[in-house]
Amino acid sequence: MLDARARAVLSGTRFSDLRWHSETDSTNREALDLARAGAAEGVVVVADHQTAGRGRLDRTWEAPPGSSLLTSVLLRPSLPPDQVARVAMVLAISASDALEEVAGFRPQLKWPNDLVVARGGRGTRKLGGILSEAILSGARVDAVVVGLGLNLNWPHPLPEHLAEVAVSADEVAGRPVDRTAVLLCLLGRLEEHYGLLFEGGGGRAALVNYRRQCCTLGRRVRVELAGEVVVGRAVDISDEGHLVVAPEEEGASPRRITTADVVHLREDAAWTSS
Numbered sequence: 001m002l003d004a005r006a007r008a009v010l011s012g013t014r015f016s017d018l019r020w021h022s023e024t025d026s027t028n029r030e031a032l033d034l035a036r037a038g039a040a041e042g043v044v045v046v047a048d049h050q051t052a053g054r055g056r057l058d059r060t061w062e063a064p065p066g067s068s069l070l071t072s073v074l075l076r077p078s079l080p081p082d083q084v085a086r087v088a089m090v091l092a093i094s095a096s097d098a099l100e101e102v103a104g105f106r107p108q109l110k111w112p113n114d115l116v117v118a119r120g121g122r123g124t125r126k127l128g129g130i131l132s133e134a135i136l137s138g139a140r141v142d143a144v145v146v147g148l149g150l151n152l153n154w155p156h157p158l159p160e161h162l163a164e165v166a167v168s169a170d171e172v173a174g175r176p177v178d179r180t181a182v183l184l185c186l187l188g189r190l191e192e193h194y195g196l197l198f199e200g201g202g203g204r205a206a207l208v209n210y211r212r213q214c215c216t217l218g219r220r221v222r223v224e225l226a227g228e229v230v231v232g233r234a235v236d237i238s239d240e241g242h243l244v245v246a247p248e249e250e251g252a253s254p255r256r257i258t259t260a261d262v263v264h265l266r267e268d269a270a271w272t273s274s
C-alpha cells in the first residue's frame with residue numbers, strides 16, 4: 001500500500017490514481033475493464049498477488065505473493081495501432097531506470113518485452129516481462145494497457161521449472177529490493193519517457209535509450225512467427241519499435257517484425273540458443 005508521502009510523489013504525474021490490491025486475478029484484466037468503462041489515462045493497478053497472471057499468447061505469469069512488482073498502467077496514446085509496441089518499450093526503459101536507481105544494477109532489454117540479466121556468457125535469465133494489450137476503436141487506439149511483472153524478492157531457491165530461465169532482483173543486487181521504491185521511481189521515469197513519444201520528430205527520442213540497452217540488437221536470432229521461422233541478424237529497431245532482421249537465407253530481403261518470440265542464437269551453432 002502507498003503512504004501519504006508516496007501518494008504526494010505521484011500527485012505531480014499522470015499516475016495519481018493508483019489502486020493497490022492484496023489479490024486480484026490479473027492487473028491487466030482489471031485495467032482493461034477500467035479502460036472499457038471509460039477510466040482516464042494514467043490509472044495504475046498494483047497487486048501483491050495474482051491468481052491468474054497472464055503472459056503473452058495465453059501463457060501464464062507466476063509470482064509468489066509479495067515477491068514481485070505486478071502492475072498495469074492504462075494509457076490512451078494518440079498513436080497508430082502498429083506503433084503501440086513503443087509504449088511497452090518506454091515502460092521497459094522506465095523499469096530498467098528504476099532498477100538501476102533502487103537496486104543498483106541495470107538489466108538488459110530483450111526485444112520485444114523482456115528485462116533480462118546476463119549470466120556470464122551462458123545466455124540470459126528473465127527478470128521481468130511486459131504484456132501490452134490494446135483496445136481499438138476502428139483504426140484508432142482507444143487504450144493501451146501495459147502490464148509489468150518484475151521479480152524482486154523471490155523465495156530462494158526459485159522453483160525448479162523456473163530456475164534456469166528466471167532470476168530475481170535481490171539475487172542480482174545481493175540485498176532485498178524495495179518494491180514501493182521501484183514502483184514510484186518507475187512511474188516517475190515513465191512520465192518522462194512516455195512524454196517523449198509525443199515530442200517532435202515523431203517521438204524518435206523515446207527509443208534512443210531502448211536501442212542502447214537492447215541486447216537483441218546485433219545478435220543472431222531465431223524469430224518465431226505464426227507458421228514461420230526466420231533466422232538472421234537483428235540489425236535495427238525502427239522508430240515504430242519494430243525489429244529489423246537480415247535473414248541468413250541467401251537473397252532474402254530484410255524483414256520488419258512487429259511482434260514475435262525471439263530466441264538469441266549462439267554465433268557458432270545453427271539452432272542452439274544462448
Ligand code: BT5
Nearest residue numbers: 026027028053054055056059061062129130147148149166
Ligand atoms: C511476459 O509474457 O513476459 C509478459 C508477462 C507480464 C506479466 C504482468 S504481471 C502484471 C500484469 N498482469 C498480468 O496478468 N500480466 C502482466 P511471456 O513473454 O509470454 O512470458 C511468459 C513465460 O515466462 C512463461 O511461459 C514462463 O516460461 C516464463 N515465466 C513465468 N513467470 C515468470 C517469472 N516470474 N519470471 C520469469 N519467467 C517467468
